[in-house]
Amino acid sequence: MRNVLPIGIILFLLYIAPSCSTRTSSKKASSIPVEDLRRAAEMYREKAFPVRRFSHADMIPLVERRSDLFSSEVLGQSIEGRDILRLDYGSGTKKVLLWSQMHGNESTATMALFDLFNFLEGADDGFEEIRNTLSENLHIRFIPMVNPDGAEKFMRRNAWEIDLNRDFLHATSPEAVILKQARDDFEPHFGFNLHDQNTYYTSGSSRNPATISVLAPAYDEATSINDVRSRAMKVIVGMNEVLQEEVPGHIGKYNDAFEPRAFGDNFQERGTSTILIESGGYPNDPEKQYIRRLNFMIILNALYQIATDGYEGYSQEAYFAIPDNESRLMDLLIKGVALNDSVSYKVDLGIRRREVEVADPMDYYVAGSIADLGDLSVFYGYEEIAASGLVVVPGKVFEERIDLETFTVDEAKELLRKGYLGVTTDESTTGTLHNLPINVLGTATQIPFGTGLGSPTNFFLQKDGVLKYAVVNGYLIDLDNPETIRWKQRVL
Numbered sequence: 001m002r003n004v005l006p007i008g009i010i011l012f013l014l015y016i017a018p019s020c021s022t023r024t025s026s027k028k029a030s031s032i033p034v035e036d037l038r039r040a041a042e043m044y045r046e047k048a049f050p051v052r053r054f055s056h057a058d059m060i061p062l063v064e065r066r067s068d069l070f071s072s073e074v075l076g077q078s079i080e081g082r083d084i085l086r087l088d089y090g091s092g093t094k095k096v097l098l099w100s101q102m103h104g105n106e107s108t109a110t111m112a113l114f115d116l117f118n119f120l121e122g123a124d125d126g127f128e129e130i131r132n133t134l135s136e137n138l139h140i141r142f143i144p145m146v147n148p149d150g151a152e153k154f155m156r157r158n159a160w161e162i163d164l165n166r167d168f169l170h171a172t173s174p175e176a177v178i179l180k181q182a183r184d185d186f187e188p189h190f191g192f193n194l195h196d197q198n199t200y201y202t203s204g205s206s207r208n209p210a211t212i213s214v215l216a217p218a219y220d221e222a223t224s225i226n227d228v229r230s231r232a233m234k235v236i237v238g239m240n241e242v243l244q245e246e247v248p249g250h251i252g253k254y255n256d257a258f259e260p261r262a263f264g265d266n267f268q269e270r271g272t273s274t275i276l277i278e279s280g281g282y283p284n285d286p287e288k289q290y291i292r293r294l295n296f297m298i299i300l301n302a303l304y305q306i307a308t309d310g311y312e313g314y315s316q317e318a319y320f321a322i323p324d325n326e327s328r329l330m331d332l333l334i335k336g337v338a339l340n341d342s343v344s345y346k347v348d349l350g351i352r353r354r355e356v357e358v359a360d361p362m363d364y365y366v367a368g369s370i371a372d373l374g375d376l377s378v379f380y381g382y383e384e385i386a387a388s389g390l391v392v393v394p395g396k397v398f399e400e401r402i403d404l405e406t407f408t409v410d411e412a413k414e415l416l417r418k419g420y421l422g423v424t425t426d427e428s429t430t431g432t433l434h435n436l437p438i439n440v441l442g443t444a445t446q447i448p449f450g451t452g453l454g455s456p457t458n459f460f461l462q463k464d465g466v467l468k469y470a471v472v473n474g475y476l477i478d479l480d481n482p483e484t485i486r487w488k489q490r491v492l
């Protein structure tokens with residue numbers, strides 16, 4: 001008897017078995033193929049945003065030109081009086097809220113949202129089924145650029161220097177009040193909290209940058225999991241699936257320690273399944289244009305999976321299997337290089353290049369310095385050289401004064417090969433930005449140089465008496481094969 005099942009139970013098992021198997025597998029049917037996501041990202045890229053730095057005034061015309069597929073409303077004003085707007089799309093019952101740039105200098109996802117708006121307004125491209133599915137099932141509300149005053153200066157905080165993402169409880173800032181109210185009024189089922197993180201995070205202990213990091217924020221100190229948070233985790237698993245196909249191994253999971261002052265944690269607690277996306281780094285993508293494309297792809301696919309309930313097929317375990325973020329990257333890692341004090345000794349040098357703001361917030365220069373030294377065997381570099389036999393030597397200043405207007409990159413490279421690491425120019429140009437691969441000295445009389453922590457990084461790497469590489473302000477230049485990039489420097 002124990003081995004014989006009643007016929008009704010057998011039929012029931014036969015009935016549920018196929019659906020069980022698709023539910024625990026990747027449930028491809030409800031995903032958009034990655035090649036389609038790629039094609040859509042390419043077709044609908046918003047060309048008004050070629051770089052990360054843009055202002056509220058740059059964005060507003062793009063809101064105003066939206067078709068009547070969108071309705072928009074001003075939710076309120078920032079401290080300095082800039083409008084914070086929402087745009088709504090779709091007539092479905094599942095509500096999704098996406099907001100970007102609570103931190104003014106974290107604009108990658110804002111660009112991707114405008115790519116998405118273009119996509120939603122598209123036609124005759126083979127994507128009609130996707131649009132119909134979204135518009136029939138979802139009511140999507142977008143709030144791009146929550147912190148327009150911060151964006152104006154390309155800084156993290158708002159005009160009162162309050163971090164909006166630590167202002168949920170006190171709600172001192174008008175921007176925080178607006179975002180909080182927007183959730184309470186709309187009561188979305190899902191929320192996407194869109195940020196950028198620094199470019200030095202890796203996916204686990206691998207050498208891959210965490211190009212995208214994800215998190216289903218905790219809603220309590222115990223980092224408990226209820227249905228609300230679990231749904232967010234499953235949507236993230238769907239995003240991870242796209243990313244593993246597009247950019248394998250470049251995904252990290254952000255620390256889920258509960259932050260009682262943050263929006264994501266509180267929205268999760270109030271019943272909105274909240275997903276944090278952090279745009280990190282990718283090699284040779286300083287303006288994060290490839291990362292913007294990844295944002296577009298995973299957000300569009302996630303919306304589709306929410307519209308179709310496709311995310312329900314994923315497991316929580318798959319979320320926890322995403323490697324944690326670790327901070328293991330340098331812009332440039334030079335391994336085993338010889339330094340000279342009273343004796344010669346060898347170290348690994350880890351160099352990072354920081355962006356420094358200038359009067360024009362739409363521009364910046366870079367300051368390279370030694371972030372760490374010693375045994376850096378657990379670190380990786382976006383650029384890495386094994387310095388076996390290489391010795392750090394300082395560079396010379398070229399004797400003749402150059403004209404900044406006419407001096408060329410090729411002339412600078414030629415001087416580097418001759419052992420010059422700096423040129424002098426008119427003192428009045430001090431502070432001017434330039435793109436030359438050499439130090440340009442205005443009022444400064446010496447090339448900034450040191451070998452200690454925090455020292456500016458300007459030196460040659462020499463082997464057997466021959467100069468092999470120049471390091472100019474943290475940029476590595478191979479003297480045998482100097483490629484041309486956009487060096488972001490300023491006259492010293």
Ligand SMILES: [Zn+2]
Binds near residue numbers: 106195
């Ligand atoms: Zn942020």
